[in-house]
Ligand SMILES: [Fe+2]
């Protein structure tokens with residue numbers, strides 16, 4: 001980005017001079033996203049677990065080792081982590097997930113769909129916002145019923161398309177988030193069309209219907225309220241999530257050790 005524009009955004013060269021390296025990095029990122037004229041939201045791996053990146057000094061002598069292993073700034077995870085432990089110690093957007101699952105329960109959905117609502121945005125809260133339905137589904141695939149992951153994967157596209165007949169209008173929040181003229185990418189449209197014609201369409205749609213956008217501040221939901229449903233519907237590996245050599249074990253490990261250099 002243009003250096004003069006950046007300096008103006010932080011209040012001039014003297015203001016920049018008194019900033020720490022990480023403040024400068026934050027300011028630069030903010031200025032660059034302002035220039036894009038859209039709000040950029042980084043992955044929770046960067047936002048929640050990262051603490052601003054110091055600039056990488058190339059060619060110089062290292063004065064510190066790179067971080068590996070458990071990050072002392074984060075809650076220490078056990079050597080056999082459970083899904084509930086991830087809720088307690090790592091995941092973001094937890095109230096959104098809990099309140100969505102609570103609503104699904106009130107609406108009388110079967111247990112596996114309550115679980116689907118409980119985990120529907122685990123991709124957002126644990127890994128990446130972009131393509132969150134796909135990331136989230138892949139993360140939990142070895143441990144849940146196939147219909148649960150199918151529904152989570154495809155709620156991502158269906159949420160952009162209203163189906164008033166089953167009680168799902170286009171979310172008012174999306175007009176605020178993305179503007180009134182937002183049109184989803186073609187791959188999203190194609191995915192929604194595929195999902196619309198699938199036998200499990202209503203399972204994915206139920207996630208959208210029970211997606212709680214505005215939280216009720218008078219309601220407190222705890223992950224403990226769902227421990228029975230998790231116990232019956234989520235195959236917790238004895239070795240712990242991340243250490244069971246499943247096809248998604250590395251994804252859980254990345255959440256345990258988000259700041260490892262390698
Ligand atoms: Fe979602």
Ligand SMILES: [Fe+2]
Nearest residue numbers: 120121211212
């Ligand atoms: Fe959601």
